Amino acid sequence: MVFSLAYNAMAPQAIRYELLPSKDGPVAENVPRSETWDQRIGHGTSKPFPPLEMVAAIYDGILTEEVKPIEPPCPSGNCTWPDTTSLAICGACEKSTYRMLQCDPPQCSECGLNYTSTCEYILPSGAYPRIMNVAADSSQWMSGGEIARFAAIPGNGHAFNYSSTDRVYLLDVELFGTSFDTIHGTDSNLTLLNTECALWMCVQTYHTEMESTIHHERVVSKEDELDSDYSVDTYLQSDAQLYHFPPMSIRPGGLKSLNFTVNVGAAESLSRFLTNSFTGNVSTHYDTIDYSSNFMLGIWQGTRDPDAWIANLAQSMTNVVRSFDQTSRPQYNGTSYELSIDVLWRWMFFPIVLVLCSAAFLIAVILKTASHPEAETWKGSPLAFLLFGLQSDVKAEGLRRMSEDGWVATQKELGECRVRLVTEANGGRRFYAV
Numbered sequence: 001m002v003f004s005l006a007y008n009a010m011a012p013q014a015i016r017y018e019l020l021p022s023k024d025g026p027v028a029e030n031v032p033r034s035e036t037w038d039q040r041i042g043h044g045t046s047k048p049f050p051p052l053e054m055v056a057a058i059y060d061g062i063l064t065e066e067v068k069p070i071e072p073p074c075p076s077g078n079c080t081w082p083d084t085t086s087l088a089i090c091g092a093c094e095k096s097t098y099r100m101l102q103c104d105p106p107q108c109s110e111c112g113l114n115y116t117s118t119c120e121y122i123l124p125s126g127a128y129p130r131i132m133n134v135a136a137d138s139s140q141w142m143s144g145g146e147i148a149r150f151a152a153i154p155g156n157g158h159a160f161n162y163s164s165t166d167r168v169y170l171l172d173v174e175l176f177g178t179s180f181d182t183i184h185g186t187d188s189n190l191t192l193l194n195t196e197c198a199l200w201m202c203v204q205t206y207h208t209e210m211e212s213t214i215h216h217e218r219v220v221s222k223e224d225e226l227d228s229d230y231s232v233d234t235y236l237q238s239d240a241q242l243y244h245f246p247p248m249s250i251r252p253g254g255l256k257s258l259n260f261t262v263n264v265g266a267a268e269s270l271s272r273f274l275t276n277s278f279t280g281n282v283s284t285h286y287d288t289i290d291y292s293s294n295f296m297l298g299i300w301q302g303t304r305d306p307d308a309w310i311a312n313l314a315q316s317m318t319n320v321v322r323s324f325d326q327t328s329r330p331q332y333n334g335t336s337y338e339l340s341i342d343v344l345w346r347w348m349f350f351p352i353v354l355v356l357c358s359a360a361f362l363i364a365v366i367l368k369t370a371s372h373p374e375a376e377t378w379k380g381s382p383l384a385f386l387l388f389g390l391q392s393d394v395k396a397e398g399l400r401r402m403s404e405d406g407w408v409a410t411q412k413e414l415g416e417c418r419v420r421l422v423t424e425a426n427g428g429r430r431f432y433a434v
Contacts, residue, residue, distance in 0.1 A: 019337035028079040028334030033086035038263035061316030062298035081334035090202040091314035093306040094159035124158035150177030160198035168201035
């Protein structure tokens with residue numbers, strides 16, 4: 001009992017559960033990574049096409065609300081990896097400017113709710129989109145006439161220097177018109193969106209870990225610019241030309257031995273597909289929405305948060321880049337952890353000492369009682385008297401006192417009586433008064 005109480009008090013400190021590196025289990029292999037991108041269908045032809053996995057990833061990035069990073073293999077469900085560098089795709093959006101050229105008919109702030117005006121704008125790309133501003137109950141809206149709402153137009157590098165040779169740009173597009181949340185409005189409250197978004201090849205370094213099968217990953221650094229010491233060999237066909245990023249080291253301060261390259265033909269095929277897919281418009285009727293492609297509907301929905309939308313698209317495409325042509329290096333292998341029980345024996349010292357002291361005290365009492373019969377009783381139980389019986393003289397005296405003085409006097413008299421367990425001649429045992 002003493003040990004149980006002491007153990008319960010000390011157990012929370014004495015036993016600790018912790019994750020320790022697995023010694024005999026399988027190794028946590030590399031986080032998915034790639035050092036080159038040269039994937040395309042029909043290379044050698046005039047217009048190669050991106051692999052279907054990349055096309056599916058583009059659809060997924062545009063139409064899916066959130067894309068998660070690709071998960072690494074972790075046999076135990078708890079793993080860590082060294083910071084890992086891989087080819088990736090980066091993206092960003094920047095707000096741009098626009099200028100209204102003319103409206104037909106001219107704008108009229110006092111013409112009532114039935115007023116409709118189509119305005120022409122000029123964008124930094126030089127495009128001239130026409131957007132109709134129509135009131136909620138105007139005749140144009142109520143009659144079901146088509147209303148131009150949104151357009152995606154190839155950019156000319158106003159916010160992103162698309163023609164620069166320092167980056168491998170894949171897409172530069174201007175998004176202009178009413179946002180997805182604005183279905184209709186009046187001249188006084190119509191809000192127009194003008195954002196330039198771009199995608200480009202880059203190199204990113206990831207900090208990755210998995211805890212209880214939940215994957216966590218974040219970008220700790222990235223490289224956007226190409227290596228200025230390398231230039232594309234224009235004497236070669238695009239299928240054989242390569243873009244080079246600056247050499248990088250596996251460990252901070254280590255030898256820069258990692259070389260990341262992008263095939264020019266593969267980049268051009270991906271850029272051509274993105275530019276064609278991200279060009280179109282959206283129009284609305286009274287009860288329907290017309291869009292030139294599923295891409296355009298997804299792009300229009302993305303105007304609610306362009307930064308999150310382009311990041312989602314870049315993540316989806318990056319997952320494909322990292323899963324193709326995976327390059328494994330032993331330096332990037334991770335550590336798998338297993339749940340272990342660690343006993344801190346110093347916290348067990350106190351309950352063990354209590355048990356030893358209690359045992360020593362009990363043994364001392366037993367030896368003392370056995371060697372000194374006259375020792376006073378230190379503990380008693382009525383059950384012992386029921387089992388072995390009491391000396392007849394003591395019982396008779398107790399009954400006599402009970403009849404004469406009552407139960408209280410008898411209890412006091414017998415309570416002060418000291419007895420000793422004695423072996424009788426017939427081998428039985430009985431308590432006798434001392």
